[in-house]
Amino acid sequence: MPAVLGFEGSANKIGVGVVRDGTVLANPRRTYVTAPGTGFLPGDTARHHRAVILDLLQEALTEAGLTSQDIDCIAYTKGPGMGAPLASVAVVARTVAQLWNKPLLGVNHCIGHIEMGRLVTGAMNPTVLYVSGGNTQVISYSEHRYRIFGETIDIAVGNCLDRFARVLKISNDPSPGYNIEQMAKRGNKLVELPYTVKGMDVSFSGILSFIEDAAQRMLATGECTPEDLCFSLQETVFAMLVEITERAMAHCGSNEALIVGGVGCNTRLQEMMAAMCQERGARLFATDERFCIDNGAMIAQAGWEMFQAGHRTPLTESGITQRYRTDEVEVTWRD
Ligand code: MG
Secondary structure, three states: OOEEEEEEOOOOEEEEEEEEOOEEEEOOEEEOOOOOOOOOOHHHHHHHHHHHHHHHHHHHHHHHOOOHHHOOEEEEEEEOOOHHHHHHHHHHHHHHHHHHOOOEEEEEHHHHHHHHHHHHHOOOOOEEEEEOOOOEEEEEEEOOEEEEEEEEOOOOHHHHHHHHHHHOOOOOOOOHHHHHHHHHOOOOOOOOOOOOEEOOEEOOHHHHHHHHHHHHHHHHHOOOOHHHHHHHHHHHHHHHHHHHHHHHHHHHOOOEEEEEOHHHHOHHHHHHHHHHHHHHOOEEEEOOHHHHOOOHHHHHHHHHHHHHOOOOOOHHHOOOOOOOOHHHOOOOOOO
């Protein structure tokens, strides 16, 4: 029964998780939260992660009731993500692996999300919508690859929401997206925004520019409220995501959809996806914030699958990479 320790720190969350044969034994996490109106910069974020990572490691082991001897493999996020945070966390993973004399595994962050979603929900072969601050992809598994059917051609949907939150000076605690979601519930006027689906791909940067502009104009004249803009932004970008997910499901003849990534815990997105799935006679799977927001257990779980399939990352190849596409990894652990 191998136990795998996973380190995640590719953006503003730092997490250490322990997974043993499909059971999450521990999954503590901290978030680097910056002042309203600001985002998180790579250097500051890395400093935050370095300050808390050893406490988190101890916390994870204690919570799991394990010692270093019980750990069979150290998994860490190889990429994609921000360079400085990724590098800081990888240094700790490499050091721990050498101190404890354990094998090391570099994990693709996106695949961590997918494997965690599959584990928690029990979805067998879902069409995956991966939506977060850094990523927006529609993915379907075929012949040992997680293949990308559609994706953003510029910024991620979560980045669009986060940056609009900065315009409105919405709090980043617990996350800008969560606070937009709460404000959107109180909006009732739908402001028309660009709808930019291009084949199977989507684009969000033009929508962001448009709504930044609209916010200046319409809030000054009282034409609409900040809540109306949050509501309109969510309705528009989520409709785009539902559309490309549905098209991928139709193409693959899929009857399961799985939402992963930090934006995946938005209940309005889940509701819109569920309505689409119901009309198709398909099932929607989603997880809550513990597992859809970046966490250590998702890296441990993908690591566990890779470890069982015989993967190992030699020390000489245990670097990080800011760009690492989901379809670059050969998925040897699935049929
Ligand atoms: Mg992520």
